[in-house]
Amino acid sequence: MCVSVSDLFLCCLCVADLREIVFVIQSQSNSFHMSWAERQRADLLQQTQSLTQTPPPVLLLHSLTDNEGDWSILPLLPYLSSLFGKNSSWLVFLEEETNVKVTKLLQALRKFDRRKEWFLGKPLHDEESTIIHHYAFAENPSIFKYPDFSAAWALSIPLLDRLANKVRDDPLKSDFTIDLKHEVALYIWENGHGPRLTAVPELCTEPEHSPTAQHCATTLRRPAPLCGEPVKKEDIFVAVKTCKKFHSERVPVVKKTWEREASLLEYYSDHTDPSIPTIDLGVPNTERGHCGKTFAILERYISDAVPKTSWLLVVDDDTLISLPRLQMLLSCYNPSEPVCLGERYGYGLGQGGYSYITGGGGMVFSRAAVVRLLASDCKCYRDDAPDDMVLGMCLNALGLPVTHSSLFHQARPEDYSRDFLAHQVPISFHKHWNIDPVAVFNRWLKDESVSTSPHGLNKSTKEEL
Numbered sequence: 001m002c003v004s005v006s007d008l009f010l011c012c013l014c015v016a017d018l019r020e021i022v023f024v025i026q027s028q029s030n031s032f033h034m035s036w037a038e039r040q041r042a043d044l045l046q047q048t049q050s051l052t053q054t055p056p057p058v059l060l061l062h063s064l065t066d067n068e069g070d071w072s073i074l075p076l077l078p079y080l081s082s083l084f085g086k087n088s089s090w091l092v093f094l095e096e097e098t099n100v101k102v103t104k105l106l107q108a109l110r111k112f113d114r115r116k117e118w119f120l121g122k123p124l125h126d127e128e129s130t131i132i133h134h135y136a137f138a139e140n141p142s143i144f145k146y147p148d149f150s151a152a153w154a155l156s157i158p159l160l161d162r163l164a165n166k167v168r169d170d171p172l173k174s175d176f177t178i179d180l181k182h183e184v185a186l187y188i189w190e191n192g193h194g195p196r197l198t199a200v201p202e203l204c205t206e207p208e209h210s211p212t213a214q215h216c217a218t219t220l221r222r223p224a225p226l227c228g229e230p231v232k233k234e235d236i237f238v239a240v241k242t243c244k245k246f247h248s249e250r251v252p253v254v255k256k257t258w259e260r261e262a263s264l265l266e267y268y269s270d271h272t273d274p275s276i277p278t279i280d281l282g283v284p285n286t287e288r289g290h291c292g293k294t295f296a297i298l299e300r301y302i303s304d305a306v307p308k309t310s311w312l313l314v315v316d317d318d319t320l321i322s323l324p325r326l327q328m329l330l331s332c333y334n335p336s337e338p339v340c341l342g343e344r345y346g347y348g349l350g351q352g353g354y355s356y357i358t359g360g361g362g363m364v365f366s367r368a369a370v371v372r373l374l375a376s377d378c379k380c381y382r383d384d385a386p387d388d389m390v391l392g393m394c395l396n397a398l399g400l401p402v403t404h405s406s407l408f409h410q411a412r413p414e415d416y417s418r419d420f421l422a423h424q425v426p427i428s429f430h431k432h433w434n435i436d437p438v439a440v441f442n443r444w445l446k447d448e449s450v451s452t453s454p455h456g457l458n459k460s461t462k463e464e465l
Contacts, residue, residue: 069349121147172350292383356392
């Protein structure tokens with residue numbers, strides 16, 4: 001076969017560039033996510049085989065160190081700098097669903113001087129100031145850009161090294177990790193002293209085979225790995241936390257929207273109301289934190305008082321959720337493993353803290369996880385302690401992982417970037433503040449074909465999940 005001089009030159013460039021790239025897959029330690037990340041790693045290495053005999057490093061984030069905070073990236077930067085700061089040019093971060101065309105990615109990176117500080121990605125911005133970003137840039141929220149992790153994002157090694165030194169010299173102080181992509185961008189920007197995110201058009205979130213993705217170096221894998229039939233609704237026990245003052249305000253919204261999709265559901269309150277009906281667990285209502293009530297729910301779940309199921313879903317009375325989509329997602333997880341699933345937040349991760357599932361978006365537990373939790377010495381230090389954070393401390397003490405899904409949302413749709421939600425089929429949102437919750441449910445979470453399809457979800461929704 002005849003190879004042109006230009007093709008040969010391009011191939012030599014690719015080999016040189018590949019040796020200078022480190023891929024970091026933002027993987028998780030749950031068995032489903034590990035297998036998905038390994039698949040992605042194998043695909044990257046297969047692509048590079050034809051380009052070089054020495055493959056680039058492809059790292060799985062969950063396996064790098066024993067530090068619980070590695071998923072928040074910033075605590076890991078000194079480690080990555082020490083390993084790759086001298087012999088590499090780029091650190092490229094990928095989420096598990098990110099599909100990469102290696103040669104196109106190399107061509108995109110070649111446009112940037114590797115000797116300078118670069119922070120590259122597909123930019124997102126806020127339409128309005130939002131609680132999940134601590135109302136940052138309230139006067140002009142759209143001015144600040146942060147990366148959509150699904151499209152991949154990259155740091156040049158000079159920037160990595162400077163950030164690593166900063167982390168070493170000035171330990172991370174932020175208490176909460178809420179929206180990691182925004183917080184990473186803020187840390188790098190450093191109040192205007194560091195680089196802003198540079199948009200790279202080749203980093204995309206279009207579906208892998210979309211006609212509009214011809215120029216893209218990254219796309220999203222769709223459909224997701226096939227995990228079998230959706231979990232039966234009879235195998236999910238739903239616990240709704242409420243209180244007397246919300247019986248007439250919030251509970252009717254649950255009944256108008258998603259309650260009908262639940263086979264096994266109970267409302268837990270500080271007051272027995274047969275018309276709903278609610279169950280009083282004997283725990284007084286608290287204005288802040290519901291640890292006592294949540295632990296009472298966990299105890300009830302493994303007792304003979306309710307049917308035995310593989311999964312427990314705990315939600316607030318102002319959570320909006322699609323149970324059919326949850327059924328589809330749970331088909332990917334093994335209930336015999338201790339699974340704790342939802343939107344992951346972090347507390348004190350730079351100082352040896354812990355991760356937790358934020359309660360408003362819904363907390364999903366396998367029966368195995370609940371049994372392990374209750375068999376331990378972990379308890380509420382007060383009834384009004386934050387239940388999700390106490391559970392996170394317990395899981396951390398037990399060495400049980402918290403599994404993140406970006407399809408759960410602690411806030412309203414208005415609190416997230418439009419472009420971020422554009423490539424999701426969300427499972428949940430939270431809060432009724434300043435919205436019509438029924439309208440929000442109908443727009444974002446209702447699947448018209450759920451009732452008529454024998455498999456619960458239509459094909460397009462399955463592919464999105």
